[in-house]
Amino acid sequence: MKLFKKIELNKKIINDRIAATVSYDVKVREMNFGSKDVAFCYTNGLVDSSIMTSIMQVLPEVKREQLVPDTLKHFLETYFIHLSVEKVETFDEAIDSMLTGVVLVLIEDEEIGLLIDAREYPGRSPEEPDTERVVRGSRDGFVENILVNTALTRRRIRDERLRMEMTQVGSRSKTDVCLAYLDDVADPGMVELLKARIKKIKVDGLPMAEKTVEEFIVRRNWHPYPMVRYTERPDVAASHLLEGHVLVFVDTSPVAMITPTTFFHHVQHAEEYRQIPIVGAYIRWVRFIGIFTSLFVLPIWMFYALNKGYLPAPLAFIGPKETGEIPIFWQFIFAELGIDLMRLAAVHTPTPLATAMGLVAAVLIGDVAISVGLFMPETILYLAVAAIGMFATPSYELGLANRLARLALLATTFLFGIPGFMFGVTALIILLASTTSLNTPYLWPFIPFNWTAMKHVLIRPAIPSLKHRPSIVHPQDDNRI
Numbered sequence: 001m002k003l004f005k006k007i008e009l010n011k012k013i014i015n016d017r018i019a020a021t022v023s024y025d026v027k028v029r030e031m032n033f034g035s036k037d038v039a040f041c042y043t044n045g046l047v048d049s050s051i052m053t054s055i056m057q058v059l060p061e062v063k064r065e066q067l068v069p070d071t072l073k074h075f076l077e078t079y080f081i082h083l084s085v086e087k088v089e090t091f092d093e094a095i096d097s098m099l100t101g102v103v104l105v106l107i108e109d110e111e112i113g114l115l116i117d118a119r120e121y122p123g124r125s126p127e128e129p130d131t132e133r134v135v136r137g138s139r140d141g142f143v144e145n146i147l148v149n150t151a152l153t154r155r156r157i158r159d160e161r162l163r164m165e166m167t168q169v170g171s172r173s174k175t176d177v178c179l180a181y182l183d184d185v186a187d188p189g190m191v192e193l194l195k196a197r198i199k200k201i202k203v204d205g206l207p208m209a210e211k212t213v214e215e216f217i218v219r220r221n222w223h224p225y226p227m228v229r230y231t232e233r234p235d236v237a238a239s240h241l242l243e244g245h246v247l248v249f250v251d252t253s254p255v256a257m258i259t260p261t262t263f264f265h266h267v268q269h270a271e272e273y274r275q276i277p278i279v280g281a282y283i284r285w286v287r288f289i290g291i292f293t294s295l296f297v298l299p300i301w302m303f304y305a306l307n308k309g310y311l312p313a314p315l316a317f318i319g320p321k322e323t324g325e326i327p328i329f330w331q332f333i334f335a336e337l338g339i340d341l342m343r344l345a346a347v348h349t350p351t352p353l354a355t356a357m358g359l360v361a362a363v364l365i366g367d368v369a370i371s372v373g374l375f376m377p378e379t380i381l382y383l384a385v386a387a388i389g390m391f392a393t394p395s396y397e398l399g400l401a402n403r404l405a406r407l408a409l410l411a412t413t414f415l416f417g418i419p420g421f422m423f424g425v426t427a428l429i430i431l432l433a434s435t436t437s438l439n440t441p442y443l444w445p446f447i448p449f450n451w452t453a454m455k456h457v458l459i460r461p462a463i464p465s466l467k468h469r470p471s472i473v474h475p476q477d478d479n480r481i
Contacts, residue, residue: 001090002091002111003088003091003106003111003113004111005108006109007030007037007039007106007107010039010091010113011039013091014028014041014091017095018095018099025043025044025045026041026042026043026044026098027040027041027042027043028040029041029042031059033059033060033067034062034067035064036064036108036109037107037108038105039105039106040052040103040105041098041103041105041106042101042102042104042118043099046100046101046119046120047101047103047118047119047120048119051082051116052116052118055079055080055082055116058081062079066078071107071109071110072087072107072110075105075107076114080105082118083117084117085115085117086114087115088104088114088115089111094113094115097115099174100174100176101118101119101120102115102117102119103115103116119147121145121147123145124143124144126140126141126152127141128140129142129232129233131232131396132233132236134274135274136274136275137270137271137274138233138235140152140234141233141234141254142232142233142256144251144252144253144254146178146249146250146252149249149254150164150178150249152234153180153234153237153238153241153247153256156234156238157238157241157242161182161183161184161185162180162181162182162183163179163181163182164180165178165179165180165195166178167179167198169198169203169213170201170204170205171202172204172205173204175205175206175209175250175251175252176251177198177213177248177249178248178250179191179194179195179198179246179247179248180241180248180249181245181246181247182241185469185475185477186244186245186246186473186476187244187246187474187475187476190246190260190438190473191246193438193439194217194248194438197216197217198213198216198217198248200216201216201217206250209250209251210248210253210257213248214227214228217248217259218437220435223435224404224405225397225398225401225435226261227261227435227438228259229266229395230255230257230258230397231256231258232254232255232256233270235270236270237256240258242469242480244470244473244474245261245473246260247259259437260437260439260440260473261440262437262440262442262444262445262472263432263442264445264446264457266398267284267288267291267393267394267395269284271283272284272460273460273463277461280460281459281460284459286392287392287393287394290388290389290392290393291389291398291402292389293385293386293389294387294388294389294392294393294399294402294403294406295389295402295405295409296425297382297385298332298382298406299406299410299412299413299421300421301318301378302328302332302413302414303413303418303421304318305328305378306417326374328379329410329411329414331375332379332383333407333410334374334375335375335379335380335383336383339383339387390402408428409421409428433447440472444472445457445472453470453471464481467480
């Protein structure tokens with residue numbers, strides 16, 4: 001439906017659509033400038049009052065002869081002193097824009113309205129993300145404002161071919177979703193695939209922001225391993241854009257979604273590239289060891305503990321000195337649940353009480369539980385090693401997936417011994433090898449094998465040696481240097 005020439009009719013339609021007289025945060029301010037009635041419609045709390053104040057300082061001095069004969073043109077080109085002012089002709093577009101924070105201006109005897117982009121969303125300032133800290137490097141991070149996030153990214157890539165395509169998802173929330181890519185680098189097929197899948201999202205809203213979008217575009221909702229990589233660091237996002245990846249930003253979310261990704265994208269961290277190559281390679285291998293121990297140390301040790309005859313004599317000291325009253329398998333299960341409970345408690349405990357909660361949990365689980373015979377000391381030791389390895393995993397989602405895999409390996413090893421362990425490991429590799437993330441092999445470059453890319457995974461390369469972009473993203477422009 002198009003706007004009417006009469007302000008009163010327009011106000012009536014707007015009130016019927018969004019109940020402006022009921023909702024306290026929807027405001028309509030009527031004024032008169034140069035004998036012309038003007039109505040400003042806006043959402044309180046989403047508008048920068050300083051912008052509107054600067055406009056209002058000019059309008060009271062306007063005379064009627066300065067507005068006629070083309071009133072709309074004079075307002076648009078002369079008196080609305082703002083960078084972003086657009087025309088609007090329909091109620092749907094006008095109301096949608098107004099609810100995002102844009103000021104809708106209705107002028108008497110004009111069937112075209114004006115939109116002044118004076119948005120100012122409440123939010124925090126960019127700061128270093130807690131989960132991706134580095135010793136040296138930038139301290140800014142993404143926030144819940146999509147405009148800030150795209151600006152932080154464009155600040156690092158001042159290329160005319162960087163595209164930021166915005167769309168809206170959610171029949172009720174109308175959440176802004178931005179697709180970012182380098183036009184001459186990113187695979188056009190991947191860009192079109194993501195556009196098509198985002199366009200097909202039919203849902204009323206995105207209260208969980210990027211996670212809801214991921215579930216619609218990936219379509220592997222019951223797979224334990226992450227199909228996309230999340231980052232809160234603009235420098236990491238910019239690095240992946242330069243490689244040829246496509247990023248998805250969702251308003252109200254402080255993370256960028258990187259697509260496509262493989263398993264090995266989740267085991268790299270920005271800290272490795274903030275140090276010299278040899279130190280970065282050492283840090284990467286320490287992380288690899290941590291991930292390996294988080295997966296395999298517990299089931300292997302449990303097998304040897306249950307089958308002491310297989311334990312080599314030089315390693316006999318690692319076996320349990322006493323078995324305790326509870327079977328080893330159930331000790332691990334109870335301890336795993338205990339660690340998860342502590343983790344959840346730490347998340348939900350107010351900061352001033354978190355230290356006290358940690359001390360209580362450590363005393364109860366680490367000391368008293370051993371004293372009363374609930375756990376063996378070795379159980380706590382090896383579970384702590386596995387837990388440290390999980391928390392050393394750069395990707396939080398990958399760490400949680402590895403925990404589920406560890407529990408499955410514990411169960412198969414307990415039930416079937418070494419054949420069960422081998423079966424579990426084989427099943428895990430087959431699961432990952434047969435997985436694709438947005439038509440991308442999940443275990444690349446290991447399966448299918450690519451020595452050049454695999455070498456860069458195992459050893460943090462020097463940046464001058466990275467002359468070509470990763471082939472897995474099918475870049476249009478392969479050369480980086």
